Amino acid sequence: MNLEIKALIAQADRAIKEERFDDLMEFYTDDAVLIVKPGLEAKGKQAIKNAFIKIAEYFKNSVVPTQGNMVMIEAGDTVLVLSQTLLDAENKESSDYSMDRRATYVFRNINGKWLCAIDNSYGTSLLD
Amino acid sequence: MNLEIKALIAQADRAIKEERFDDLMEFYTDDAVLIVKPGLEAKGKQAIKNAFIKIAEYFKNSVVPTQGNMVMIEAGDTVLVLSQTLLDAENKESSDYSMDRRATYVFRNINGKWLCAIDNSYGTSLLD
Numbered sequence: 001m002n003l004e005i006k007a008l009i010a011q012a013d014r015a016i017k018e019e020r021f022d023d024l025m026e027f028y029t030d031d032a033v034l035i036v037k038p039g040l041e042a043k044g045k046q047a048i049k050n051a052f053i054k055i056a057e058y059f060k061n062s063v064v065p066t067q068g069n070m071v072m073i074e075a076g077d078t079v080l081v082l083s084q085t086l087l088d089a090e091n092k093e094s095s096d097y098s099m100d101r102r103a104t105y106v107f108r109n110i111n112g113k114w115l116c117a118i119d120n121s122y123g124t125s126l127l128d
Numbered sequence: 129m130n131l132e133i134k135a136l137i138a139q140a141d142r143a144i145k146e147e148r149f150d151d152l153m154e155f156y157t158d159d160a161v162l163i164v165k166p167g168l169e170a171k172g173k174q175a176i177k178n179a180f181i182k183i184a185e186y187f188k189n190s191v192v193p194t195q196g197n198m199v200m201i202e203a204g205d206t207v208l209v210l211s212q213t214l215l216d217a218e219n220k221e222s223s224d225y226s227m228d229r230r231a232t233y234v235f236r237n238i239n240g241k242w243l244c245a246i247d248n249s250y251g252t253s254l255l256d
Contacts, residue, residue: 031204041201071254073169075245076159078206080234082252102252104232106208117203124210124230124251126199 002072002079005107005114009081012116013065019056021049028116029108035120037097038128048119059089077109085121101125130200130207133235133242137209140244141193147184149177156244157236163248165225166256176247187217205237213249229253 008027015024025045034042034051042051056063068084085103092099102125106118120126136155143152153173156162162170162179170179184191196212213231220227230253234246248254 029203033201033203035201043203069255073161073163073246073248075157075161075171075234078234078236078245080208080232080246080248082232082255084255102255104208104210104252106203106206106234108206117206118201118208120201120208124232127197127210127212127230 001070002074002107002114005072005079005081006070008107008114008116009067009083009105013067016052016056017064019061021052024052025049028119029110032115032117032119035122035126038122038126059087059095060091062088062090064088079107079109079114081105081107082123087121098122098125129198130202130235130242133200133207133209134198136235136242136244137195137211137233141195144180144184145192147189149180152180153177156247157238160243160245160247163250163254166250166254187215187223188219190216190218192216207235207237207242209233209235210251215249226253 012024012027028045034048036042036051042048066086068086071082073080083103085101087099101121102123103121104123105116107114108117140152140155156173162176164170164179170176194214199210201208211231213229215227229249230251231249232251233244235242236245
C-alpha cells in the first residue's frame with residue numbers, strides 16, 4: 001500500500017465533499033481522464049472540474065465519497081489502485097448510478113509528485 | 129479504442145498459448161508487475177517469465193487466453209484497459225481460479241512504444 005497515494009485520495013474525497021474543485025484539480029495530471037458515467041469521459045482539468053460541478057448539482061450538493069477496502073499494484077512510477085468507493089448523498093435513493101462501486105484509479109509519479117491520470121469509479125462494470 | 133494496444137494484447141495471448149515466454153517479455157516494461165494470483169505479485173521480467181512457466185505447468189501446458197469485450201481509457205501516455213479475459217485449458221474444470229475474468233491492464237507509452245506496466249487479470253475481484 002502506497003500511503004502517500006492513500007492520503008491523497010482521502011484529501012481528494014474531502015475536497016469533493018467540501019466542493020473545493022480548484023483544490024481538487026491539484027490531484028490530477030494535465031491530461032487526466034475522469035469517467036463521469038458509463039460512456040462519458042471528461043478529459044483535462046477544465047472538463048473534469050466542470051463534470052464535478054454537474055455531479056454535485058445532480059446530488060443536490062450533498063456528495064460524500066469515502067473509500068473502503070483498497071488494493072494497490074505498484075510498478076515503478078505507475079500505480080493501479082482498486083478501491084471500494086462509497087458515495088453518500090441526500091438523494092441517493094433516486095440516483096441512476098450505483099453508490100457502492102469498485103473503482104480503478106491510475107496514479108503516475110511525475111517530477112516526484114503522485115497525480116491521478118485515470119479516475120474510473122465504475123471499475124470493470126464499464127464492461128457490462 | 130487504441131488499436132495498437134489491442135493488437136499487442138492479441139500477440140501476447142498468442143505468445144502465451146505457444147509458450148514463447150521470451151517473446152512475451154517484450155510486451156512488458158522493465159519494472160512491470162503481474163498478479164499471478166490474489167496475494168502473489170511477480171515484479172520484473174525475470175519473475176514474470178518464471179510465473180508464466182509455472183502457470184503453464186499448472187494448466188498442463190494447455191492455456192489459451194482470449195479477450196472478449198474490451199474498454200480502454202486513454203490519458204496521454206497512460207492507458208487503462210478493462211477486458212473480459214477468457215482462459216481455456218484442458219484441466220479448467222479443476223482450476224482453483226476463475227477462467228472468466230474482468231482484467232485490468234495498465235499500458236505506458238515509453239519512447240514511442242506501448243508496454244504493459246501492470247497485468248492484473250483478476251481486476252477488482254482482488255477486493256473480495
